[in-house]
Amino acid sequence: MSEAEFGKTQLKQLEQYKDRWSSLGAQTGLIGTSDQLSVEQLREFEIFQDYDDKILEKIRQDVSVATWQEGAVLFEEGTYVDLAFFVVEGEVEVFLQGVAGVAAPGAGARPIFDSSRTVVSLPAPSKPAGEEKPTAARGTDIAAATAVPKTERSRPSGTITFLATMDFDLPRGVATRLGPGEFFGEIGALSGWPQSVTARTATPCRLLQIRTPALRVLKRKSSALTERLDKLYRQRSLSAQLKNTPLFSTCSDIFLEALKEVVDLVSCEGGEVIVEEGDAADAFYLVRSGFVKLLQRFGEGELVVSYLSKGMTLGESELLIDGLDSWQVTAVSVENAELVRLPKEMFGQLVRNQPEIEAQLWRSAADRIREAGYSRRNIAYSEFTQVALDQGLVQGNSILAIDLNSCTRCDDCVKACADTHEGRPRFVREGNKYENLLIAKSCYQCRDPVCLVGCPTGAIHRSGAGDEVLIDEEICIGCATCYRNCPYDAIVMHETGIAWPEDAVPTGLRGKDQKLASKCDLCADTGHGPACVSNCPQGCAYRVGTLEEFEKLLVRRV
Amino acid sequence: MGTFSRRKAGFERRHWLFAIAVLACVGVWFANVVLDEVRPGSDWAIGYGAAALALLAVAAAYGLRRRAMKVASRRGGSSSAWLAVHVYGGGLFLILVLMHSGFRLPSGWVTWWLWILSWWVVLGGLGGLFLQRWIPRLLTSGLGVEAHYDRIPELVAGVRERADKLAAQCSPAVQEFYLRSVAPELQEPRRRALYYLDVTGGIQARLRDFTHLVQFLSHEEAESLRDLSRLLRTKLELDAHYTLQLPLRWWLYLHLPASLLLVVFVALHLVSVFLY
Numbered sequence: 001m002s003e004a005e006f007g008k009t010q011l012k013q014l015e016q017y018k019d020r021w022s023s024l025g026a027q028t029g030l031i032g033t034s035d036q037l038s039v040e041q042l043r044e045f046e047i048f049q050d051y052d053d054k055i056l057e058k059i060r061q062d063v064s065v066a067t068w069q070e071g072a073v074l075f076e077e078g079t080y081v082d083l084a085f086f087v088v089e090g091e092v093e094v095f096l097q098g099v100a101g102v103a104a105p106g107a108g109a110r111p112i113f114d115s116s117r118t119v120v121s122l123p124a125p126s127k128p129a130g131e132e133k134p135t136a137a138r139g140t141d142i143a144a145a146t147a148v149p150k151t152e153r154s155r156p157s158g159t160i161t162f163l164a165t166m167d168f169d170l171p172r173g174v175a176t177r178l179g180p181g182e183f184f185g186e187i188g189a190l191s192g193w194p195q196s197v198t199a200r201t202a203t204p205c206r207l208l209q210i211r212t213p214a215l216r217v218l219k220r221k222s223s224a225l226t227e228r229l230d231k232l233y234r235q236r237s238l239s240a241q242l243k244n245t246p247l248f249s250t251c252s253d254i255f256l257e258a259l260k261e262v263v264d265l266v267s268c269e270g271g272e273v274i275v276e277e278g279d280a281a282d283a284f285y286l287v288r289s290g291f292v293k294l295l296q297r298f299g300e301g302e303l304v305v306s307y308l309s310k311g312m313t314l315g316e317s318e319l320l321i322d323g324l325d326s327w328q329v330t331a332v333s334v335e336n337a338e339l340v341r342l343p344k345e346m347f348g349q350l351v352r353n354q355p356e357i358e359a360q361l362w363r364s365a366a367d368r369i370r371e372a373g374y375s376r377r378n379i380a381y382s383e384f385t386q387v388a389l390d391q392g393l394v395q396g397n398s399i400l401a402i403d404l405n406s407c408t409r410c411d412d413c414v415k416a417c418a419d420t421h422e423g424r425p426r427f428v429r430e431g432n433k434y435e436n437l438l439i440a441k442s443c444y445q446c447r448d449p450v451c452l453v454g455c456p457t458g459a460i461h462r463s464g465a466g467d468e469v470l471i472d473e474e475i476c477i478g479c480a481t482c483y484r485n486c487p488y489d490a491i492v493m494h495e496t497g498i499a500w501p502e503d504a505v506p507t508g509l510r511g512k513d514q515k516l517a518s519k520c521d522l523c524a525d526t527g528h529g530p531a532c533v534s535n536c537p538q539g540c541a542y543r544v545g546t547l548e549e550f551e552k553l554l555v556r557r558v
Numbered sequence: 559m560g561t562f563s564r565r566k567a568g569f570e571r572r573h574w575l576f577a578i579a580v581l582a583c584v585g586v587w588f589a590n591v592v593l594d595e596v597r598p599g600s601d602w603a604i605g606y607g608a609a610a611l612a613l614l615a616v617a618a619a620y621g622l623r624r625r626a627m628k629v630a631s632r633r634g635g636s637s638s639a640w641l642a643v644h645v646y647g648g649g650l651f652l653i654l655v656l657m658h659s660g661f662r663l664p665s666g667w668v669t670w671w672l673w674i675l676s677w678w679v680v681l682g683g684l685g686g687l688f689l690q691r692w693i694p695r696l697l698t699s700g701l702g703v704e705a706h707y708d709r710i711p712e713l714v715a716g717v718r719e720r721a722d723k724l725a726a727q728c729s730p731a732v733q734e735f736y737l738r739s740v741a742p743e744l745q746e747p748r749r750r751a752l753y754y755l756d757v758t759g760g761i762q763a764r765l766r767d768f769t770h771l772v773q774f775l776s777h778e779e780a781e782s783l784r785d786l787s788r789l790l791r792t793k794l795e796l797d798a799h800y801t802l803q804l805p806l807r808w809w810l811y812l813h814l815p816a817s818l819l820l821v822v823f824v825a826l827h828l829v830s831v832f833l834y
Contacts, residue, residue: 404694404697404698404704405694405695405698406691406694407694408690408693408694408806409694409706409707409803409806410806411706412624412627412637415627416627416628416631419627419628419631420627420628420631429706430704430706433702433704436698438704523631526631526632527632528631528632528633531627531628531631533636534630534631534635534636534637535627535630535631535636535637536636536637536638537624537637537638537640537641538638538641538690539636539637539638
């Protein structure tokens with residue numbers, strides 16, 4: 001292919017296409033990935049037949065056809081994948097590891113799969129003294145482990161993510177087979193959650209692989225595809241997901257099966273208004289993924305009074321309190337968000353039939369009213385909530401905040417980090433500044449770490465039920481996918497000065513300089529807490545996980 | 559109790575401990591004076607000297623901790639706790655030295671040096687402590703920019719480059735204004751004593767010319783001029799960092815060599831005591 005045959009734009013597109021799919025080369029069992037498909041070739045597939053040329057042209061860089069040999073592991077339980085798969089030919093087997101599963105063939109001495117990565121972390125319920133801490137659980141233990149006390153409010157833990165993905169609601173030990181025309185992996189791809197199952201080719205397969213941006217476009221442009229994906233989601237996952245939310249954790253399976261048939265699934269793009277203050281309150285919402293900010297009219301403008309994250313609910317105040325018939329807030333999605341919508345009548349039935357849920361909802365409503373009142377009395381709090389949403393601070397489990405009122409700029413925090421990590425510091429003392437706080441460019445240890453999405457080797461992973469997102473340097477191939485995904489510039493690519501050997505897989509790496517991704521790991525495996533904090537002479541470096549903790553550190557100028 | 563509450567409680571406890579230690583020292587010394595026990599060479603005076611020596615060793619250990627962070631992170635306690643021991647221990651050291659000498663002026667040249675160096679090191683340390691409390695607040699109080707001291711020349715060069723490019727696209731009138739009033743300011747980082755009094759460096763007065771000129775310009779030109787004023791503001795804020803971060807670094811050069819010299823003279827003093 002020369003420049004004479006292709007225009008510059010086409011060559012650039014081709015380059016981008018190769019770049020986007022090159023990381024798949026690390027997967028063992030992949031026979032080949034197609035060249036970039038033309039619009040006509042795409043249209044040959046059933047799922048693309050309803051779309052016009054413009055849309056197909058837009059998505060074709062994010063779609064490929066891959067041929068896999070039998071037994072190839074497409075993804076593993078607990079890993080993050082930014083692809084949805086559509087079976088063109090052959091059969092794929094999905095199962096939970098442990099019984100039917102085997103370690104991924106060819107994954108090397110250290111399997112990609114790490115049992116700690118699928119741990120479902122739970123909210124820390126307020127429990128009586130002496131009661132045992134709930135333990136993290138996997139697979140079939142999830143339901144037992146999520147039986148949180150009835151006093152638990154419907155707000156997720158401040159420290160850890162509570163909701164596991166449920167692409168397939170499978171019992172451990174049971175495998176299911178998917179044949180031509182079937183979709184899988186789409187929930188993980190759209191929500192950014194880890195895969196709940198392992199997918200392996202049962203026969204030689206041809207799979208259509210659709211990256212998340214294309215999947216979003218396709219879903220947005222076709223109500224048929226939206227319905228199809230929603231139907232799959234209802235069939236495979238919804239009741240298990242509802243069961244895993246604190247609000248519905250005490251409900252019976254029969255009740256949840258009935259509930260899943262009456263709820264609507266709502267997908268929002270960033271900035272989309274979900275409900276508007278003053279409109280009739282006609283439904284109850286549960287956030288499945290993403291963030292939603294709540295605004296109230298204040299003078300001529302609007303004030304951010306609170307925000308909702310995964311597992312939180314909206315509408316309880318309006319639907320429970322007599323006389324509140326209209327929305328008291330405007331809800332706007334901050335980024336792509338997925339919600340479950342329960343119509344008002346159904347909500348009434350739910351509350352009547354499940355008194356423990358009603359009690360939780362009353363507590364949640366009281367919290368919401370208190371927060372709204374606090375925000376209206378403290379404009380600065382509202383302003384900070386907005387900043388926190390804009391800068392992603394709500395995502396972080398452990399954000400490095402430096403109090404500049406005490407910081408003498410000695411850089412001991414950075415030096416300590418370098419000393420702990422073989423001379424390579426994992427952060428720089430730079431970043432966004434808000435009042436007296438500097439939010440350093442250090443990993444936030446996000447609740448939903450998008451950096452994990454698309455890592456071809458699974459080198460970047462969350463450590464068990466902890467906060468830390470870690471990079472396994474032994475299996476990192478330096479593809480920089482995580483570096484590009486991180487919205488906060490918290491991952492750094494290091495040159496190692498070593499070239500990849502001539503037998504390296506993927507082949508595209510051969511002879512090139514090896515790079516290594518590195519990021520803050522909270523000094524995991526060092527036997528001490530974050531060195532940046534313990535080595536700050538002024539005690540002004542903090543690890544912060546909630547907005548309340550930020551509030552305590554902020555010194556506002558009047 | 560949360561981390562934040564614990565920190566505050568720890569800070570208050572340190573103050574109380576220091577106050578109690580000072581009172582105890584003064585009480586013991588006063589009792590000795592009343593009993594006429596403190597004379598050069600007396601057991602009490604030697605005891606005060608030994609205590610001062612121990613505190614000097616503890617205070618000096620902070621420097622070692624800062625140079626062994628990897629080890630210290632594991633089992634050394636927090637750096638802030640060490641600094642507190644360093645500061646309070648240093649203060650007590652001077653009190654004990656004075657008690658050791660019976661609050662008299664020294665007689666020999668070694669003891670003179672010891673006396674001067676002890677005051678120098680402790681007062682220098684307290685001066686540094688004052689700077690560490692005052693300057694960070696000053697920097698946070700009125701500046702939007704945060705910068706690494708060592709990178710400031712590079713950042714200023716970046717600002718100048720952007721401003722030059724922007725000015726080159728403007729009309730001759732704006733270019734002339736830029737060359738006359740703005741470009742000289744952007745040449746290099748500058749330190750001004752004014753920043754100690756007003757951290758903004760009188761920026762509003764400096765930007766008045768921009769406000770005046772902007773009303774004679776087209777919309778696009780006015781926007782470019784506003785961008786130039788923003789760049790000038792950034793540069794002046796970098797100057798503030800350049801000025802104010804300097805003493806935070808340089809006071810250590812007053813404190814550290816004197817501390818090392820003090821250790822040498824303490825060793826000489828000990829040798830002379832044991833020999834003679």
